[in-house]
Amino acid sequence: MAAVLKEQDDLLVPTLAVPTTPLVKVIGLHVGENEKHKVFWETLQKRVEQGETVVRYERCTPDTINFPPRKDKPQRQLGITEEDYIPPGIMKLNWPTKHALKIPAVLVVFIQLEWEAEDWEDKEQECAQLFESLRSARNNRSTRFVAILEQSKPQTSVPEETITRRAHTFRTACDLRHRSSLFTLDMPQGQIPTAVEKLDAIFFDLAQQHYSDEIKRVEAHMDIANQATEHMLFVRYLFKVGFFSELKGAHRDAISRYHRALEFLAKVGFTSARAREIKTVAGVLVARMCRCLFQTSAPLEAIAQFSAHVRANRLRLAPGEHPAVHAAWIAQQYATFASLFKDAVDGGLGAIMLQHPGLYFKFAAEFAVRRMTEAKKTQSHTPAPGPVAAETHTYIGQVVYTCEAASNAQQLQLIKWHEQQYPHASVVLQLLNAARTIFETYCVTKQPAVVNGQIVAREKKLTRMLTILDLQRAKFLVLQRNFADATTLARAAARAFRAGRWWSLLRDALLLHKQCAWALGATGAFCTTCIELCAPQIPLSAEDKTLAQSGIDDVVQGTHMDDSLSEDFPVAFGSAASDATTSSQDGGGGDRDQTDGGPQIDMASITPAVECKVLLYEPDPETDNRVRVCIAFRSSLPLPLRITNIAPALHIAVDGDGADDDGSTKPGTSDAPDLSISLSSTTALIPNSTKVVELWLATPPRLPSTAAVVCTHVRAAIVGTHPIALCWSTPDASMTTTTTTTTMPPPAQLTTTPWSALPSIPKTAFVPQRTGVRITHAHTPPAFVGERYRIAVTVANTKSSPTTDATFRVEAGGADGSPTTVDLLQVAVDGKTHTSSSDRLSAPLPDIQANASQTVMVDVLVNAVGHLAITTRLEYTFMGVECVAQHSLSLPIVTPLHTTFQLLDTQGESLDHEMSLPAGQDMCVGVQIETTQPERLVLVDAWLQLPWAAAVAKPLRLSACHEEIGAGERVSDLVRITLPPLVPGADPTTTALGTFHIKWRRATSTCDDGDGSSCVETTSTLPMVDIHPSTLDCRLHSPT
Amino acid sequence: MARREVKRVNGELFTMTYGALVAQLLEDYESDDEVNKQLDKMGYNIGVRMVDDFIANTNTERCGSFKETCTTLAKEGFRMFLGVTATISNWTADDKECTLTIDDNPLVAFVELPDEHRELNYCNMYCGAIRGALELLQYRTRVTMTKDVLKGDKDTQLTITLLEVLDDVPPPED
């Protein structure tokens, strides 16, 4: 990771990444030749590897070991103020490395010297000199010396007093007074490991002592320094103490020291000269703290600590400090922390979806981007800086352009130059990549999914976060000119955003995609994106939309494009045809087959800027048996667009299996449409107005009666030398069967009807069952018993084409077979009448012209109370298809007139049946007629008939004729009759006195013609009498 | 007047149903004007029913005057049906015209009138309802919206004009 941060930042890397464990160096260990040494050394290494020890061991020779020189500081007495002494910087850059890598805490010297060696004195002298030299080299650092005397034979064999004596002299000679500074290695090879274990522990202790001494030393300085004023010094001291404590392994102490260091740092004057240095130091301090915190496995503290740090410094710019520099600094902070975090995680720390290193890499990237933009702001080609540029790297965070050495002008120039050289894009990209890899591992969640019945948890990637990252990555890939990868990323992102209807994001993705397509010369992809960019949903300034469209024009015209489109891309467009192949691979939302040379844009797979709807109308008479197709276009492009070769693909779907029919005939699939046509004339699409292209297609002469025409897709080409085909296809073919032709606006109105109101493809048309004929009855409810009822049946051809060989059928009874109480008399078609005795009649009908109508008269005789139910059918041929229209009528039938009789004597007293009358006696019959109907009726005539009475052969008329009665009114009248002598030999049985007849008609219907067409006669019987031949009288009976 | 207990329901239901109705009508008809008409018509049909329901629940004696009637309608009627009260004011000298002000008009709660429907009288049903109710009480009136909250006025106001006092239809002469 650290590799990302160039220049100044790199210098910090050792400081930040330096190992913090005690360092022990070993001299005189000849692993090569000496078997024992070998074992000794390997055991140590093993311990290090297995983490049994924290000590770092290094082998070296007396002359390779070199302690960094300690530069002598001016001796300071108490009470000296900081005017006398201002350190040039806060912290030396190389200081931590010096102590962590160069200066050992313990120096172990192996010496092969037997206790009983003859030349003991000489050897002792050598050692003395060696240690002498080492000591001088050490220049009074507190590094501990340890000597190890190797013995070939075990000590026990040596007399006690020799050892003590010689040991003593040796110590004094080499000045190894310290208790644990002289050891002997006398055991056999096998026992060495145990010995090593002991020694390792001892070395560790010594190291601890060493670092404690160092701490004490530094603290001594602190005591004399002035807390109130010499902040920088205190920062330095505290840092040192902290660092030593780290080496010591006392992380908590370290943390607290660093903390205090920070506090002091905050007090240091924050001048533009120092700003950079101060912030860098702060960064270092915080980094060290976080490192400790992670090591003491307190990640949350670390995070809190760090975010506090960033929050404190985010806006902390010194006057005149260049924002780019600041952004760079923050970016670096994040990057550092991220890598620390990452290390911790790799070291087994658990992280969660919402707290993981990836986030911090992301943030780092954000600031890297900000740095870039800030740098761009002041971007003006600046020459390489002069000799001033010799950078001094003695102090942390001091660069030449921030140290007082350079003037402001120079500084600015240097910064510009520096930022200019800086490979921003790649840096950002690396950060983003790092972020993404980590995101991938954490953006995973368990999702319940139903697998054959039971619910199981399936892992699901939360891809949105990644998509966003990819979008950004794509952006920088473009800057890096890595267009191929950028394309793939951008397209994937675009797909996601399109699906989610995140238009503004989609726009960004598309713009990238477009740039790539441009650079790669992928015509198809380029045009696709351009078209989509113009879609109304995409938020884009008018100019940009225009730009996008002009891009298309350039392609179709094959003109070379100016660089107006995007800064400095290669003009990559050759002829569209040649690029067709490439475009088919990396073309945008799904280019399909390049059948017609140029690339094809499938509008169904993108957000279309040019919409297309197809409406199919039923065949028109003028265009005998041709389907009329209206193709409506609406373009959202800013400028007019000229298209040509408009070609709808129509299929004939037979109902029922229509669905799978369409399934097989989706656009793109091989089989050709049943009906097709291509309009070669060009059409201009005016922005945001509906343009309708109308054309007719011949249908096969005789379609099955359930056939329907289905449009599956439409193709059109943008006019130009390298035309680009557009293809609108049905979202899914299954819909085709469901759509109906009911709510279709007439072609004339298409341009005016709102676009949303237009039914969109797929659209079916020409469903032949739908007849063009309507049958209606004109009549007056209710029907009256006895009436001859004339029903005017109007057969109207509502279509604009004639109906041929029609037959009109009528039958008694409702369509549902409900019973009726009428007799069909006749059917009259313009004058000609057709009669039949049966309860069904039929008559041929002349052809009915378009929008004409034909009236058929159906006469029925209503013969009883009940229902007048008739059903009329019309069978006819329409567009060569047999059709049927049916209508049924049902009316209540009532008796309009009620008649009641009374038998009276001449005085008008009503006769009761006990009374007997002699023959020749006069009597009266009182008749009362009333109607319940609202309709007024006219009594044309009314008479009595007494068949049995020879005397009164002729009917006795009622005077109440031509009376008109309405609801609730009554007509009554008396007829005087003389009971005649009995007919000789008349059978003495009960017979009717006679019958009563009324002839009437509706007041509304005129009755100039005497015929019964409108006049109705209703008959009712008079009361009964019975006749006794014995006596010459008859006895009346009251009516039964 | 002894008022009987009237079953009451959450006011939102009425408001929202009415809103839904208006919105739907706007889809079905071309012009706002037609919608206004339809609302007025429906209002009338509701009004003629409401008035009987009202009388049945608050067994009111016939009000003496048009003035009295309007006041009752504003006070009692609105309270009973919509749970708000309206106030009658600005009587003309001849007591033939007044304005009815609906204090917090429940119909317009939540409503934000879109600009394309400036012509719409959102609350036009009031007019019809009042007209219908008064007509059954023998007053043929013209009711028009004069102020509309949705059009920026501070409250909803209707103007009621008495056109004619109806009398029982005499029996047909015969």
Next chain:
Amino acid sequence: MKISGVAIVGRQNEPLLLRTSEAQPPCEPIEHIIYAALDVVDDHALLSAKKSTPDALKFYLGALYPLEDGKCYGYLVNTKIKFFIITQSQAHSDQDVQSIFQQLHSEYVRMACSPFFKQDAPITSAKYVRFVDSLLASGS
């Protein structure tokens, strides 16, 4: 608390309203923040579907994920509408955030009750936008 952005996302996770304060906009484009945050909301939704602890069913989802300079909070209501608040500076009491969400929601409901309200369409109601902006403005 400083609110730098407010977002409302519809049933199909399509954006209905995205507003940022001009004074202090969030560090990255609000689209990026919200789009990514949807992942976390999904996660919550799945969670609540599995276990039915009262907390899992709360409208208030708490902080969704950390931003460079703030947090993104989420609020998922019964009607599957998602509300988001982007704050600057890290620490806020949940009560405060929650109360803001409740205001946002109830105002939304008022708007949604308007008969002219279009379901699942980007929010155009001037009234509501004004309200949201007032929230953004009152940053303190």
Next chain:
Amino acid sequence: MATTALKTTSLSAVEFLVAEICRGSKDIATTHDARYKHVEAIGYRTGLALFESHSACISEAKKNMRFQGELDVIKYLCKDMWQVIFQKQIDNLRTNHKGVYVLHDNQHPMLTHLPRTIPIDENVQLLLAYPCGVIKGGLAALGITASVSAEITALPACKFNLDVRRA
């Protein structure tokens, strides 16, 4: 929530309005289907708004809590919302746990004023278009798409059949 802001109206007012909507549908639509759709659409809008505004606070206990699953929603519909709309609760809820629910309403307010004896024809069915729409819209507001149909068992009882389409 906005709910508290509003006063109450009389039940009759709502009845009159709905009845008039059904009657008025004649002026817009000719066929019965069209009329039914028209009325249902009005119900639908109502349901959307109504549930939108109520789904936040069902009960103090469940304030600002999400429903847990479909059944929870349906129960809410039968108890709380029915109370809001019709001042009663659904009397009986049946489900096959596969997305089909049957809500029995033994005394449906839309039908109470009808005489028991009249034949169940289109006009009577039309009265139920509104509640069906409300249910549909309400569920839609809560993100459930369902087909809703009502059938009258014996006046004034009726049952609503919900068929939830699961994605």
Next chain:
Amino acid sequence: MIYNFYLYNRQGVCLYQKDLKRGSKQQRSDTDKLLYGLLYSLKKFAEKISPNDKKRFRSYKTATYKLHCFETPTGLKFVMCTDLSVGNIDRDLEHIFAHIYVPHVVRNPLAELHVPMTPTTTMQPLPSSSSSSGKEEEASDAVTATQLQEQQVQAAAAASGFDAALSAFLSSLKYY
């Protein structure tokens, strides 16, 4: 005992009538018209002569029967003919209005107001039923059987509820 019951609206349409005089065969056809005329003039008369503004006319007696009339402000007239023994039954008539007419007719979503509720309204003269077959199809279409039925149903819907409730109520009256 109750002889018969009539309900008129202000237009003088007899919305409903009921004969309880068992087995009376006199023609109802015009009595309702006559009765309305009578009521009308009585009302006018009462309004003229009444000293104070309590103008309402409640009932009158003849040798054979007593007629009670209750009129709502909306001009609905509830009329009942009873025998002489019956006292003031305003309360009952008002009850019929408030608890039978309103719930069963006014609040009945299917009922048409102000059309006669007798189930035999099928024969109501219909606007477009003028038998001119020359008229456009639409006109004659308007009179298809289905529409007749619809009207019947609605009238019946209004009637049956009201009818049932009314007779139930009447029979509950002690002077029934």
